[in-house]
Amino acid sequence: MTFLKLTLSSVAVLAGTTGLALARDNVQISGSSTVLPYATIVAEAFGENFDFPTPVVEGGGSGAGRKKMCEGVGENTIDIANSSSRISQSDIELCAANGVTDIMEVRIGYDGIVFASKVDGPEFAFTPADWYNALAAQVLKDGALVANPHKSWAEVNAALPAQDILAYIPGTKHGTREVFDTKVIVAGCEETGAFAAFAAANGGDEDKAEELCMTLRTDGLSVDIDGDYTETLARLDANPTAIGVFGLSFYQNNTDKLRVATMGGVVPSVESIATGEYPVSRPLFFYVKKQHIGVIPGLKEYIEFFVSDDMAGPDGPLAAYGLVSDPELAATQAAVAAEEVMAPLN
Amino acid sequence: MSDVTAGAPGAARGQSLLAGSARTRARRAREWRMKAYGIAAIAISLATLFFMLATIVIDGAPAFRQATISFPVTVEAAIVDKAGTRDPAAMGKVTTIGYKRLLSQGFIAALEARGIDREGITDKDLTAMISDDAAARLRDRVLADPALVGQTIEVTAYATGRIDGYLKGRVTRESAARDSNVTPAQLDLADRLMAAGMLSLRFNWGFLTGPDASDLRPEAAGLGVAIIGSLYMMVLVAIFTVPVGVAASIYLEEFAPKNRLTDLIEVNISNLAAVPSIVFGILGLAIFINFMGLPQSSSLVGALVISLMTLPTIIIATRAAIRAVPPSIRDAAMGIGASKMQVVFHHVLPLAMPGIMTGTILGLASALGETAPLLLIGMVAFVTNFPAGPLEGGVMDPATALPVQVYSWASRSDPAFIERSSGAIIVLLVFLVIMNVAAILLRRRFERRW
Numbered sequence: 122m123t124f125l126k127l128t129l130s131s132v133a134v135l136a137g138t139t140g141l142a143l144a145r146d147n148v149q150i151s152g153s154s155t156v157l158p159y160a161t162i163v164a165e166a167f168g169e170n171f172d173f174p175t176p177v178v179e180g181g182g183s184g185a186g187r188k189k190m191c192e193g194v195g196e197n198t199i200d201i202a203n204s205s206s207r208i209s210q211s212d213i214e215l216c217a218a219n220g221v222t223d224i225m226e227v228r229i230g231y232d233g234i235v236f237a238s239k240v241d242g243p244e245f246a247f248t249p250a251d252w253y254n255a256l257a258a259q260v261l262k263d264g265a266l267v268a269n270p271h272k273s274w275a276e277v278n279a280a281l282p283a284q285d286i287l288a289y290i291p292g293t294k295h296g297t298r299e300v301f302d303t304k305v306i307v308a309g310c311e312e313t314g315a316f317a318a319f320a321a322a323n324g325g326d327e328d329k330a331e332e333l334c335m336t337l338r339t340d341g342l343s344v345d346i347d348g349d350y351t352e353t354l355a356r357l358d359a360n361p362t363a364i365g366v367f368g369l370s371f372y373q374n375n376t377d378k379l380r381v382a383t384m385g386g387v388v389p390s391v392e393s394i395a396t397g398e399y400p401v402s403r404p405l406f407f408y409v410k411k412q413h414i415g416v417i418p419g420l421k422e423y424i425e426f427f428v429s430d431d432m433a434g435p436d437g438p439l440a441a442y443g444l445v446s447d448p449e450l451a452a453t454q455a456a457v458a459a460e461e462v463m464a465p466l467n
Numbered sequence: 468m469s470d471v472t473a474g475a476p477g478a479a480r481g482q483s484l485l486a487g488s489a490r491t492r493a494r495r496a497r498e499w500r501m502k503a504y505g506i507a508a509i510a511i512s513l514a515t516l517f518f519m520l521a522t523i524v525i526d527g528a529p530a531f532r533q534a535t536i537s538f539p540v541t542v543e544a545a546i547v548d549k550a551g552t553r554d555p556a557a558m559g560k561v562t563t564i565g566y567k568r569l570l571s572q573g574f575i576a577a578l579e580a581r582g583i584d585r586e587g588i589t590d591k592d593l594t595a596m597i598s599d600d601a602a603a604r605l606r607d608r609v610l611a612d613p614a615l616v617g618q619t620i621e622v623t624a625y626a627t628g629r630i631d632g633y634l635k636g637r638v639t640r641e642s643a644a645r646d647s648n649v650t651p652a653q654l655d656l657a658d659r660l661m662a663a664g665m666l667s668l669r670f671n672w673g674f675l676t677g678p679d680a681s682d683l684r685p686e687a688a689g690l691g692v693a694i695i696g697s698l699y700m701m702v703l704v705a706i707f708t709v710p711v712g713v714a715a716s717i718y719l720e721e722f723a724p725k726n727r728l729t730d731l732i733e734v735n736i737s738n739l740a741a742v743p744s745i746v747f748g749i750l751g752l753a754i755f756i757n758f759m760g761l762p763q764s765s766s767l768v769g770a771l772v773i774s775l776m777t778l779p780t781i782i783i784a785t786r787a788a789i790r791a792v793p794p795s796i797r798d799a800a801m802g803i804g805a806s807k808m809q810v811v812f813h814h815v816l817p818l819a820m821p822g823i824m825t826g827t828i829l830g831l832a833s834a835l836g837e838t839a840p841l842l843l844i845g846m847v848a849f850v851t852n853f854p855a856g857p858l859e860g861g862v863m864d865p866a867t868a869l870p871v872q873v874y875s876w877a878s879r880s881d882p883a884f885i886e887r888s889s890g891a892i893i894v895l896l897v898f899l900v901i902m903n904v905a906a907i908l909l910r911r912r913f914e915r916r917w
Binding site: 165166170180195368371374 | 599643647681684760761762763879880881882
């Protein structure tokens, strides 16, 4: 009857483990898949150089990470949420409702978004207006709003190669999409005058106009990629005439396969993004549950190490991987050292 | 009574039975076509399988070999132990950046000593050929044995992913010219290093034993933590599911009355077996982590979630095995006065054991490849610390699993990780094959037929 004993003992083990209060000795991080590689680089170096265990870093997306952080306070909740977009008021409210009242916002640097095609294809020099005219559902043609008739890049802009339009853009669950929408599509919408036309057609309602701007064509020429950049790259391999949207760091690791396009005449690089010349970039953040500092060993040390010059500085490993170093890093370091809680969103 | 002369239509017309009428030919043709469809179906599945395996093996086999660079390094006290105390606690203040300098100096000195031409390559690019991982290893080595300070030791370091890729044919001079992470000059130097015997491809034990590594050093990434995590999970899943599954099956087959309630239970078990695995992940997050407070990312929670998922499969297999024991065995045992319990434990269960074991192993094998439920309980993560031993509560420590490692490597940007991802698939497949073969052997060896 050994199996009966086994059953009993396994039930006992189960019951025993639930009663234990478990002291967690490693930092738990979750969130943006854009920030994930940077966080793993820092976590690895942190584990090597400090006496604390290496933090456990999960991906899963910015929004999911922030929700996880806002689940509550305690050792079975995560300590840090990586995020490629700013925390929203609804997240802050969710946090507050679950007792997470003190959140530190740490900006680690900037990330560029690049447009790239297969390395053996033609060169592209884009402007936001080109992208708007290529991908929007409705465009301004001869002063009237019409359903997008463009099939090739040359129809959009005579200076572009006569290549069929096919674009792989990040899906709506990605933080990258938000930047693509605001910095490229809406900017192009305004540039072409479509924004004004939308606003006029809706009695001056600018929110409605912006929404119409961001409505992309659904005839299959603009394809949402819900996976990560490796999927976009695989799609480019299958469709060599397509253009994909990538993060700068991903492009830098695959320069032998991808040809990057200029945007507004500027070649994306760590330098051109740092100076603000290259228009399509966004800040990257992580959010720290301050109530866990002092409770979870190594948490404070980890965040200080993350923003230190050795890591996030212009010559550090993060910059080598493609992070655009924050010119105001010193201020961030001071804020982290003082454990400053973020101000309410304005 | 029918007309006897109208019997066989073909024969009636005076044809030979061997020639076959149009109808027999049509029937034979149908039979032949049926066989052809079957063979085609098998051919298609085999071709798909072969294509998949070939892709994985071609992509993944290089992951088992790794380019390494060997050279002597002088562990200078001025860098690693300024105070001269040889006290590991004080020496711990020197970070890997300091050790990287040691490696860099050692590498450059070794090139000079051997007279290897390094023209056109800056010191920075030279150092960039050695994995960052080497500095961490050297630091650990020196801290573990402070007596090494001041000595010159032989260091075997991984070459970076691009140099490694060059030796394996993934990186060419053409691609290097466009690649911002490697220059053709570095590849030329790699050729000279090979000729001098400093650089070589070796079997990559680190791939099987080492922990995961960050995106900056694909060459150092290994499956160690994932293999241990998977092992812990499989052992725990077996411990949790076998007793529960067998007890449930015995009760349902041998003791339970046949009524509406047991019918309902039966239907539900079959339904549970078909529930998508991600649902169990949601359940696991809600119950084991949020309600019971078990640690996130731990193999214990992973095992519990996968147990829930595997239990129905095991119950179904066990019930089938018990049902396969002929009633005459039970009747005979009853007839010589055995109690119901004696019948079950002395006769039915031992005879059903091979079937139960086979079902369990197959259930575990499918559990081994499960990723979706682990996504929600934090096991799809970057974990580089090995979990502690099983007796020191290692099942509570963060860990990953083999399929998780495949998934997370496949989504990284450096192409070297794609190779590792396929390599991890090979390791996973090897484990699956071992388990399936064990199941077949058990069945062959012990199964009884009546």
